[in-house]
Amino acid sequence: MTDQKIILGLALHDGSGALNHAWRAPQVDPGNYTDIEANIRYAQAAERGKFTFLFIPDFPAVRPDIEHAGVRNIIDPMVSLTAISQATSRIGFVATGSTTFQEPFNHARQFKALDVLSHGRAGWNAVTTSDPAVAANYGKPVAERSERYQRAHESIQIVQALWGSWQKDAWIKNQASGQYIDGSKLQPINMQGTYVASRGPLAIPPSEQGQPVIFASGGPSPHLLSLAGRYASGFIAEVWTIEQARAQRQMVRRAAEEAGRDPGDIKFFTGLMPTIAPSVREGLDRRIAILGEALEAQVPHLGSMLGVRITASQLDQPLTAEQLSRAEPSRDPRSGTALKVACQGWTIRDILAHGVIDFHPTTVGPATVHADHMQEWFEAGATDGFWISPDIFEDGVSTFVEEVVPLLQQRGIYPTDYVGNTLRENLGVPEQYGLDPRVFGGAEK
16 A cells, blocks of 8 residues: 555547547447547546546647548647536646747636636646647748747746736625726736747636646657756656656656756656457457558568568568567667567567557556556556556546556555545645746746
């Protein structure tokens, strides 16, 4: 038993699932992309499972594989989450918003409005953007990394200052006297940076948690660590091994400490892509039925990861004894898992169906497989929680809640109820209103 509990988030995007071509699964309505009721169902299921937040990635451009893979994106994060917030009561909402192309006043207004409407359950995953397709949609060139991150620092500072510009006790609402607000407590911020600026103030009062929670996401580059260390209360990571996760978690915590904050104020989340089935074999068959020919296209990649030549003709055969003798993990952090699965005697198709080259760790099989993975990582100090990306949302979310969550609760590593009503309370991060005084003694003008 431990006082610390696993924190869970549910990655939510196109209404189908994390598995490529999930929209083709027989239990999925391919029109779910525009059906908010589908995402509401998934959010409500996650709330029954005491998930702390929904995590909404965002890619505001059309991907090249849209013809067959689908949109792979929620129709609009802020609009969708506003609707979901009115159909839920405790689960939080962490939406991605780019500091590269959005103005800070827009972010401040949208996220604080969602925070107030949801009674303190909003979070902002503040990211920079370098994709040319996204840049083209905003009619701008891709800026250099240093410029993108400098703009991000300026943007987050301005957003937080705008959030605090309506002071907590500013709203009088005295109908008898006729005073609606204390004007001295709603003042412009007049912040000017190199790339962005805002006069303010923002005419939105504090929510039950004060203001939205800031998240960061991605790999541990020095630029991102500096950003996360100063502002973030949650970090969405891209890692594949316990060792890699533990090292990155320490980097993130150290960055927070160097910024003058408590390292425990920033929670580190690792991804998990579960396929839940009565057996590993049935789970692999479920994945193979959806992935289809996509697995064949991954064969050269697998061979490159293991340092051996593999052809598509070998797809339904295991690696030969000679191949296994020459195979060794490459610099790709996923290659160790791939070799471990290969040594178990699975066919090439089955090895790939295990998700060994997926974007995050994949677990396949009965509930204990997923619970064991999470317990091992959590107790190893590799993570504070997981952002779960089920293969197919329509049945994957509810199955996770009904089968995996009870196991975690029985083991004493997952809460049986919400700690409070706000995202900050359920994350276990401190109150903040305006800029963090530990990082900034006052707003930068």
